[in-house]
Amino acid sequence: MVIINIDGQDYQAREGQNILQACLSLGLNLPYFCWHPAMGSIGACRQCAVVQFQNAEDERGRIVMACMTPVTDGARFSLGGDKASTFRRNIVESLMLNHPHDCPVCAEGGECHLQDMTVMVGHRDRRYRGRKNTHRNQYLGPLIHHEMNRCITCYRCTRYYRDYAGGHDLAAMAAHDHIYFGRHTDGVLENEFAGNLVEVCPTGVFTDKTLVQHYTRKWDLQSAPSVCVGCAVGCNTMPGERYGKLKRIHNRFNAEVNGYFLCDRGRFGAGFVNSPQRLDYAAARNADGSYDAIQPDAALKLAAELLQPDNKLAGIGSPRASLESNFLLQQLVGAGNCSPGFSALDHALIPYTLQLLQQSPARIASLQDIESADAVLVLGEDVTNTAPRIALALRQAVRSRAFELAAELKLEPWQDAAVRNLAQNQRSPLDSYLSAESKLDDIARHCIRCNPEQIADHANAIVSALNGGTADSDSASDIARSLLAARRPLIVSGSGAQSAAVLEAAAAIVNALHRVNPATMISLSVPECNSLGAALLSSDVSPSIAALAERAVKGDIDTLVILENDLTRRCSPQTLALLYDNISNIIALDALDTATVSEAALVLPCATFADSEGTLVSSEGRAQRYFPVISTTLDRQPGWYWLLQLGRAARRDDFAELLHFDAVSAACAAHYGQLAAISAAAPLHDFVSHGLKVPRQPHRYSGRTAMRANVSVQEPRQTQDGESPLAYSMEGLNRDQGGLLPFVWSPGWNSNQAVHKFQSEAGGPLRGGSAGVRLLDETTDSSGSPAAKPGLPETGQWLLVPRYRIFGSDELSVRSEVIAELAGEPLLELNAADAASLGLGQDDALCIEGAAAIAVRINDSLPGGCIGFSAGYEATRSLVAGSRVAVSKAVDWASSRSQIISSDGGSRHV
Amino acid sequence: MNPELINTLSEQELTAIDAELAHVPCKSAAAIDALKIVQEYRGWVSDDSLHAIARHLEMSADELEGIATFYNLVFRRPVGEQVILLCNSVSCWIKGCDKLQRTISRQLGIEMGETTTDKRYTLLPVSCLGDCDHAPAMMIGKTLHHDLTPESIVRLLAGD
Amino acid sequence: METPLTRNIAPGKPPTDMGAYEQNGGYQGLRRAMAELSPGDCLQLVQDSNLRGRGGAGFPTGMKWSFVPMEKATPGHKYLICNADEMEPGTFKDRLLMERDPHQLIEGMILAAYTIQADIAYVFIRAEYHTAAARLRQAIADCYAKGYLGENILGSGYRLDMLVHSSAGRYICGEETALISALEGKRANPRAKPPFPQVSGLWGRPTIVNNVETLCNITHIIERGADWFKSLGVGEDAGTKLFGVSGRVKNPGCWELPMGTPIRDIIEGCAGGMEDGYQLRGFLPGGGSTDFLVAQHLDLAMDYNVIGKAGSRMGTGTMIILDDRTCPVGMVKNLMDFFARESCGFCTPCRDGLPWTSQILDDIENGRGCSEDLASLENNIGFIGAMGNTHCALAPGAMEPLQSALKYFREDFERHLSADRCPYGEAN
């Protein structure tokens, strides 16, 4: 810490920061636009001007940009003086010359950084008499709305999109005051992190199209701290609600996890919460297969019959349901009768992944750690499509080299343009072995394409090179060399390749590296938001779904409880038939209508992440709590709540004492050593700050009294939240709550830039701590090897490899309209030579094992003999990764095609 | 994008661009040279040309567009056979370039930035041509003309 | 009086080719350097010569070069760039040097590159200078043939490649860091300093950017020494300089004169004074981004500090004369329009402040001004005009003619406002 003097007063500031950061960290309101804590300084907007004095005698000083000026001991500045304030007012006045006065109809209004800064500098009267420049807007796809006239040319959009996120289809065009930020022509933005533009743009140029369609001002949004359910990374989100509908997802800052940015699956994939396919009421099946809605108590009565003590019970949990829900299900049916609900392959792979993480001596990398890596090896995991936010972090990791070079020249890392110009295309090594091209290829040094088995072989070659042996290929020895040379090497892999051998090889590399470098890091991806949680709850006695099906055939199951799981995505039609044909009493709990729900005798409508609480364990092993932003409506209840009720209906004593969510969570923690810390993931429901709960509504939340006036002029009592430390209210303080922060707002800071008011220093972690607790930091010594690989069909010569899509492969997000629009058709991909050998052209289709035809795409990045299939699509559900199949060219594809495309998802409605 | 719609670069263009590529550490660094080379052959840079160049330089059309539209002498719209670059910087202004512009506009029927209907001329302003001691000055194509008067301009444009 | 820079240049004389250049003693400096001088010796000579950059800012050339890291240990390229983007309104000196005596520039560049141990040299030339570019390319080819360029120059073991890069327009490319961006094939946005190009320039490597005229001087300094060079100036500064005059003078043109030549000698002597029927009202001493000086300054010497003390800048040393029948508001507006159009658009005061200022001037010039406009202009001068307020020097330069016009010709602005029209009537 050093001393700087601002307007005559001495302050402590941290060396290495710039003056803008220092001022913001000190709580001083210094306006800015082009600076961004994650992207550094370029000095373009000139908004953050302060006056710097040469020495104690200097009285005039000169204007400097705070964001470009490093903190130095004894430096003297004026922030509030006339010279600096006039200059900053002039900047806003200049920016407003061409800015339309359309705040009333602008989607940014009320959370606009430009509005905030305009007020902050005191600009009011317009002197400019000229005409305003106007621009034409572009269609940028279903996610983002473009309104160029509002642009203030801060360059944040392209710096974010191109420099930070690696996008190529958004650029600054033209020059002088004609600068235009857009695409060459209209079209869907290609980068999977484009949605962050909404938060990066300080005004209303890039806005959330899905919000604009049913618009609500920020001050009218009720928000809560939440966790994304789009994948296993566990990004922190801030869903916003109004009138019982989920309006949008914003990023919730977490220095160790997602920082300032989300992926588009996470931001736009939560629309399923508002889906017409949400289940509203409990339902009982009639003899003819139709359903009748029934009252909750009738449903529980029915359940009590199905759950009678002498009934043989079984359960199927879910990697997308909370720990608490899964735990209660296990308690209800007994651990040995409860499947974690994985697919056949994942039933072996996910626990194995967990085991590798538990045994790994290396640190499990958080996203923040990933960004700090200076050599990365990716093995078999197409993270852009399976764990997208990791891909964005890897883009930052390869910049480590740039920061090293900068340090040699004593350049501060926040000197963004200078660091980039210095490093140009020099990057820290990122090497990847994948079964096809990936979006990270542009930053990769070696991109080696091979099938999962070969990946494992290559990886083993790297291990021997690491151990001092000779590698059989140049790339392997190259990679081994750079991993050994790195200060913070990182190995990225996961269950995506659906291969235990790949995972095992990744762990072997980590172990070999860790022996020479204790700073070695590992990151293993798993598919769903609570895959790791489900694995943590499972054990050797946990049956797979197929095992349950076998028991069902033997008549060993009377009643099956299926928790938030669409089994059609997990197992073959044959297995399903065994279950459904042999178990007459199925109780299904879910939020959405699925094919599985339609097999149940009793259906219980669940809440989603948006209207319930729960704990999820991310692939980092971080247990994080999400809280409801919407109070439950209709007969929907959180999964854990239904399960409690079921337990009570079944007269289970151990359920009687669980009165609150907190009690369930604590019971779960008590039951599993590895989960002991989860209670610390969030404060208890009776937490109060300054005598009050943490409010979900900002101070300016308006119209509450009028919201229901069309129904009744009497304002209903605000919903009480007995389960969380948050209140459905404006009353209370949202300060210093760390992981509990429901929204960011601070006087004068209506935009999301207000987040610095909640950070320990501008850009630093939140005061009150980062959300979540890491569970897997202790190395456990449970030696073990991958569970037996389920027998894979070997009926032909073509190896099936999964190809994931950020939009389309994930179950929940694809049920949001906009994501479905982007998901596209399922495809089978193979290289040109293989296609030719099968007589296939670009417009043809293939049938696998006689199943329905799927369109073919020729993709030369696939190794020979492999067929890539779009994972997670209904049409590809019967395909099993790693199996070898026989294929045939589809006949009459062209004529049958339109018909196939138009057939709907096939799920029946309750 | 229909591949047939995309123009391909000619042999000569490719050779010239590849010669530039020999001097740069990454392909996109030759963007400006490539745009100029193609413009030399085609008069301007059409969308098709832009795509073809972008593909050759392994960059996106969007990025190339950002570069192309920054520079005033990369033409992203068709221009006439001859581009008239009329200097309107200070010395030429003192010496009457506004009057020259009106003369040209009257004679050719075009304003600044426009192209004659017969596609012969496009009139554009240009920064000081470094011929201030012989102001006013302008370029037609690659030829510099100076000490201009409305009369000499009329003769130039008529006789050309 | 010696005129080393233009010794091979005379009206009517054909451009100097390799033969003529060598015959006239060309490449002797290079031969001498390769045979006898270390890079350090050359740097010392240039530092001792007191040569100041001729591109506008007048930064001491030797000092600039001394910041280039010279450790043998740092591998990778170093670059020398000749700034031949000459686009400053009213500037017409570099074209002359390149078209008429390309070898003088090339020899200077080889020597400069040798001094900083650059291995690649670029001439960044504006797009419209077709003739100059062609002659430079020919001259470079001749140099390769002669062994003055390429591997092992004159047996010294030193290697240098030289390329001509022709620009695609835009005045901002002349700003040295924007030039580097342009040379990298990017949008020509200037870069923040530090880091200075000497440390991190083209492709992040050490880079020196010098003006054409600066580099031409190197040829002679290395050949004839620092003392000789210093002796050329008649005032405080060393060497000779190309001075030019344009506007309504009898004999506009460009001449090589000693540094420190009195302004009167240039305007009244070389340029022959005002055209008949015109009076001098003021002049921009060094191109469109310098402050007006007026008649009272005519006896000042053209030396960097002298002109600086008078409230203007030497700039490029090419003067633009404002006569009594040309509207000063119109002239300032013309310049402001130019700078507004040529702003790269990176920083706010320049991108939006210059068009705003243009708009005010346009209103005043066309009789739509109002009494607050002068205050707005003053405001904008304070806002945009100071170095450091903007990202690069374009915008402060743009405000120089305006701020000095308000000082010397304020009554003209006021007459526009009170008459609601331009008192000069139709410009020119």
Ligand SMILES: Cc1cc2nc3c(=O)[nH]c(=O)nc-3n(C[C@H](O)[C@H](O)[C@H](O)COP(=O)(O)O)c2cc1C
């Ligand atoms: C907007 C702007 C335009 C410039 N244009 C030129 C130019 O055309 N030629 C030039 O030599 N210097 C130009 N300069 C100055 C250069 O930035 C740089 O200072 C110069 O090339 C250094 O050369 P010197 O040290 O030899 O003078 C310009 C500066 C600015 C701010």
Ligand code: SF4
């Ligand atoms: S001052 Fe003008 S030219 Fe210079 S960086 Fe700013 S906008 Fe660009």
Ligand code: FES
């Ligand atoms: S925030 Fe400092 S210049 Fe933009």
